[in-house]
Amino acid sequence: MKLYVYDHCPFCVKARAIFGLKGLPFELVVMANDDAATPERMVGRKVAPILEHDGRYTPESMDIVRAVDAITEPRVLVGPTNPDVTRGIQEGSQTLYRLAMPRWIAAPLAEFATEDARAFFTTNKEKVIGPFADRLAETAELLAAANAHLLQLEPLVRSPDAVNGELSEDDIHLFAHLRAMSIVQGVSYPPAIDAYRRVMSERMGVPLHDDIAA
Ligand SMILES: N[C@@H](CCC(=O)N[C@@H](CS)C(=O)NCC(=O)O)C(=O)O
Known part of the structure; x- marks a missing residue:
């Protein structure tokens, strides 16, 4: 199985995470951010992640997660979900993207190895969050938020091994959120959140970006 991703992409982290939790081998392919031809050849549009499996291509992160979980028994994402986790992630999303986007393009990530790739991302995402320079200037306020x-x-995290005490799809979403945050230097992780993101990073096989945070 081959998984086509961008390293920074939280949706791609979700797809990578299930392979780690299942202990299943796969080949990780990081596409250039401005490479439209590769995803369009596979699924007809520019998107990541994409799973290639038995000559078939699956986009949509949670479709990939569920398909991979079903490949071998026992399934791992069997626990109940908590709507407060979904709500909590949503409430922090705007702040997260305002902090992370300008940092991703400046980081040594494979999808941003060229000037064209960085320019492609910047042009697209500045339409969403405004000029990256303005967002960087707001770092102190955004960090406080x-x-x-x-x-x-923090109070929602019941165990470093599973946000709700038993692995569920909430862990896929929450880890992807926290992993995206890890590109941001100076975040104060409450102890339970810090333990959770470290344990999950190991179990899911997706390294945090702490060492390149800016
Ligand atoms: N619903 C999709 C969303 C995937 C998505 O939006 N991926 C972003 C990368 S983070 C993307 O491909 N954007 C188009 C682009 O980069 O041009 C999923 O869950 O997989």
Whole structure:
């Protein structure tokens, strides 16, 4: 199986995570961010992640997660989900993207190895969050908001091994959110959140970006 991703992409992290939880081997292919031809050849549009399996191509992160979980028994994402986790992640998303997007293009990530790839991302995402320079100038306020958001999330984390005490799709979503946050330097992770993201990073086989955070 081959998984086509961008390293920074939280949806791609979700797809990578299930392979780690299942202990299944796969080949990770990081596409250039401005490479439209590769995804269009596979699924007819520019998107990531895409799973190639038995000559078939599956886009949509959660379709990939569910398909991979079903490949071998026992399934791992069997626990109940908590709507408060979904809500908590949503509430922090705008702050997260405002902090992370300008940092991703400046980081040594394979999808942003060329000037064209960085320009492609910048042009597209500045339409969503405004000029990256303006967002970087707001770092102190955005960090304060991110830290407050993490304090709201902390009581929801029941165990470093599973947000709700038993692995569920919430763990896929929450880890992807926290892994995206890891490109941001200076975030104050409450202890339960920090333990959770570290344990999950190991179990899911998706390294955090702490060492390249800016
Ligand atoms: N619903 C999709 C969303 C995937 C998605 O939006 N991926 C982004 C990358 S993070 C993408 O491919 N954007 C188009 C682009 O980069 O041009 C999923 O869950 O897989």
